[in-house]
Amino acid sequence: MLRVAWSKAYNHRLPDKHRFPMMKYELLPEQLIYEGTIKEDQLFAPGLLQIEQILRAHDADYWRRLSSQSLSAAEIRKTGFPHSESLIERETNIAAGTVECCRFALQYGVSFNVAGGTHHAFTDRGEGFCLLNDMAIAASDLLANSLASKILIIDLDVHQGNGTAQIFTGNKQVFTLSMHGARNYPAKKEQSSLDIGLADGTDDKLYLKILEANLKSVLDDFQPDFAFYQAGVDVLATDKLGRLALSQSGCKERDRLVLQLCRECRLPVVVTMGGGYSEKINDIVEAHANTFRLAQDIYF
Template structure:
């Protein structure tokens, strides 16, 4: 059964006029239910992740400042969010969602988190709409508990997974692969194990050729026993923060490529949503929904 992390707390409202599209966290599960891709039984709710698993990745002093709302103005500004206890609770629930989804992936081959993909969070700070790094926390959870030995992070959001790259820079059991817009945020890129920066206006054909040449080689060389997939849809040509030029069909083929490879090699995969900032919300929902449709079609 496809297990998907979702909770009403994912939809915690931000101040009016804030550009982060919180609506998608409600509309996407509604769309998946409406069209019959999933049933209510596919969804599981989250709790707060235990602090010990958060500070296993993040510096305790940072987490303490975060939960007590003691970040300074500069630190808050870099996150892009107005800080509140409700926002921190939401983030901690998202972390649990990705950890639990990773455990379900071990059981079913694949599992998803409607939220997550918070790859800009560093061990000691938040950036770019990311306060805590669910990819890193879930990876460290699997490693620390002896559940997996070699994790491949496949980050195909349009923005480099700079926080994830930094956290795992010196850990050989996690390989970070980020394929992203060369001219996009963050302006200062960290060093992933493999970075593929793409020029503006990269289209379906160019993008998919690179991905299909690269990812099979990575899997063959690194031999991962788990994949964390950051499947942001801000690669679309319509995305306000993107600069690449993928179509909805191209984005779907991207996801199909990753999921088919994971399934063919019997590698459990956890998929987290990542970014999506197209002007028309229906484009964001359609692109994200395709990932879940593919998961059902390919695995179940």
């Protein structure tokens, strides 16, 4: 059974200029339930995230200052939105959801977090709407509890997973694959285990060809026993920030390729939603919903 992490805390209310991207966290589960892709009882509310889990991926001083809302104005500005107690609660809730999804992925093969994929959070700072790196926290938790020994993070958001790359620099148990827009944010890229920078305007055919060749190679060479998939839909041609040219069908084929390969390799996978900034909210929700629909078809 597909288990999906979701909490009302995900729908944190921000000032108007930040509110639009947050709408998907409310609309996506409603759409999935309405169309019958999932039932309401497949959603689970994450529990509490333990401090020791956070500190496996983040510096203690950063967490102390973040949780007490004592970051500098410059640090807050770099994250992209104003901080509050409820925002910090949201971030810890999302990370807890990804941690708990790991247990369901081990049981059922795949699990989803309606949010997550906060790959711009570093050990000691937040950037780009990311305060805590949920995939890094969850991967570190798996390793600490001997639930996995070799983890692959497949990051297909249009922006490089710079925070994730930095957190796992030198860690031979975690392979970070980031396929992103070469000229997109962040301007200064970190070094992932494998970085694939794509030219502006990359279309479905070229994108899928590059992804298939590289992902198959990594799976063969690294031989992971667990995976995270950051399935950002800001690769769409309709995305305001993406600069790539994938169609809805191309984005869906991307997800099919990743999920089928994980299934064939008997590789448990946790899927997080990542970014999406198309002008029409329907385009965002539909692209994300396709990922869930495919998981149901492939795994169940």
